[in-house]
Amino acid sequence: MRNRNVQIKFFLSPEEVLFLEKKMQVAGIKNKSAYLRTMALDGYIINLDFSELKEFINALNRIGNNLNQIAKVANTYGEVSMPEVYEFEAEVNKIFGKIDKVIRRWLNS
Incomplete structure (x- = not known):
């Protein structure tokens, strides 16, 4: 049985998909699901005030x-x-x- 059994869907534009793939490449992660899960659970947003x-x-x-x-x-x-x-x-x-x-x-x- 699968450990992760809740599916979450969202949509990206073609440009966003390319950007996602570049970010995955920089991070050295080839599995899209693993990358998105890591970013969603462990990532953070930096809000800069200039x-x-x-x-x-x-x-x-x-x-x-x-x-x-x-x-x-x-x-x-x-x-x-x-x-x-x-x-x-x-x-x-x-x-x-x-x-x-x-x-x-x-x-x-």
Whole structure:
């Protein structure tokens, strides 16, 4: 008698079948039933939230814009006001602080 006697059916598109076969090949599993059972019972879904990364990208873009403005002033007048440089430095340090905070949270989770 069969140990596994409950059948579960689902449908895939032809593209999904090809993708499944590639994933099986990478995993080194040739038995489709064994692969699907392993993924269904032991697999997990990774849900990634990139909102913080998008915030960093936006902040880095702002820093790049500020740096370009400082460079234009330096090229035009031969000097830059130190308050602008200090403001730029503070913005960069703020971003690095946020990145450090996120990395620590990811490492602790």
